[in-house]
Amino acid sequence: MLRPRESTAGDDAPQPAAHPAAPRSTPTGFRSALRRALLPAAGGTLVAAAGALVAVGCFLGLYLRPTSDDWCAGWKARDLGVLGITADFYTTQNGRIANAFLSGLVYGDGLAGVKVLPTVIAVTFTLGLVLLGREAVRLLGGRPRVLLLVACALVLQALLYYAGPRAYQVLLWAPATISHTVPSVIGVWALLPAIATVRRPRTGPRICGYAAAFLIAAGLGTLSEPFALVSGLLAAAVGLVALPRLGLARTRRASLWCLFWCSGLVCGLIVLYTSPGARWRRAQQPAGESPLSGAGLRGTLDGWLHMWGSIAGQWAYLGAAAVGILLGLGCRLRAPARGGREARPAVPRHMLLAVLLLPVPVVLLGSFAVALGLRSGYGPDGWTYARTWTSHLALMELALCGYGVLLGDRLGRLRAGRPAAAAGRGAAGITAAGIQAAGILVSACVALASLAVLVPGLQRLTTATVTRSVAWDAQNARIRAEAARGATDVGYRPLYIGNLAEPFYTSRYDRDWVAACVSKWYGVDRIHRLRR
Secondary structure (H helix, E strand, C coil): CCCCCCCCHHHHHHCCCCCCCCCCCCCCHHHHHHHHHHHHHHHHHHHHHHHHHHHHHHHHHHHCCCCHHHHHHHHHHHHHHHHHHHHHHHHHHCHHHHHHHHHHHHHHCHHHHHHHHHHHHCCCCHHHHHHHHHHHHHHHCCCCCCCHHHHHHHHHHHHHHHCCHHHHHHCCHHHHHHHHHHHEEEEEHHHHHHHHHHCCHHHHHHHHHHHHHHHHHHHHCCCCCCHHHHHHHHHHHHHHHCCHHHHHCCCCCHHEEEEHHHHHHHHHHHHHCCCCHHHHHHHHHCCCCCCCCCHHHHHHHHHHHHHHHHHHHHHHHHHHHHHHHHHHHHCCCCEECCHHHHCCCCCCCHHHHHHCCCCCHHHHHHHHHHHHHHHHHHHCCCCCHHHHHHHHHHHHHHHHHHHHHHHHHHHHHHCCCCCCCCCCCCCHHHHHHHHHHHHHHHHHHHHHHHHHHHHHHHHHHHHHHHHHHHHHHHHHHHHHHHHCCCCEEEECCCCCCCCCCCCCCCCCCCHHHHHHHHHHHCCCEEEEECCC
């Protein structure tokens, strides 16, 4: 039986009017404010700083003038045409037919192509890295942020161009950029159809993707041996890890794509290695010990260690990891999807872990293979040809950025823990927000400091490039005037830049290929050295 509720005096007493609770600042709101304020500011600052450095390199393209291999590629493209210089490279030079074809396009209109090439590289590289970063973030279940992606692309490029010991050769000297920088750009763009190929369920588009992988890789095999070695090692490693039999991948699409890529590289390298030009070049090397002998491998190891000693001594490369942390904080990997659940990454966790660990052995083994090839082609000091390091340095920077993204994601997920607005846990929430704010500030400062380290070297590069262009223009006008008057032997004063060869680099004129190409360029029989 229900009893009526007994009344009390307190029930009849008037109750105080209810007042709305005063708004209080919650850790969640504080964290959101930090993210809205600090991350865009850091991203915008890095875009401005790194973009300015890259823009200076593009601007210096206007002051580029021929030196070393420029002289030979210039007159051959002018006199023989694109197909003619391609045939010449295949039959008499080195067999790099794709390299020769691009050289013919760049030098086909005099110096115009050389001057715009740095800008073309920077723009296409930036766009490719942004698109690749967007796809990578989406595969990891995150939300891409264009500003941070652009910041990553520009910082990685600034480090790639200027952090090494041969900045002029990496970005401004066309023969080196065609051989060692352009392949990295092509490789980044090749990954975009690779991702689409692996994710498409229809057979027709996948076959087209496999065919494209083979053709692109075959071209790269005749464009750059160092890039072919590094990318081949990476594709082989990914292809093995992605075999469904290992349980890390659900389908064999990724393995098939890697198989076609490696097959294309092998075909391209076979065409290059068996060409008459490559046989002639090997015949010019003095007889000596085999690079695969015990002494040869020890010498290669010594050069490889010197190479990495130089790379490790440049702490600016840490800027790649720092900007990756900002990207991870901003893109919110495994961000909440509709309905409040976390978005699952498109890549299985174990597969992601394996792919993240692969760049370490690939970079180490690839750089050793590059050092071995350099010793075979250029002798014991071959490792000092730093322009060839671009292939494994680009992969190293991408790996550092990827590791930074995951670290930034871990910091960002502190927000996604238990709600800190609960009573008694406000201090923990503020601590999480403080850690994130500190991570943003420290990462931005490290990235900016890594860019600041590059400024003095870029200033010296700017001075040297502009000064040489003025002296070259004056000398060029004088030589052309003398040639127009019928002179067959003109004076030339070497104008050195970027540790590159100029005429009279050797005391024997009959072995001075640079002087011979300068004579062809100006249409004279011979040049002699001017002391002043």
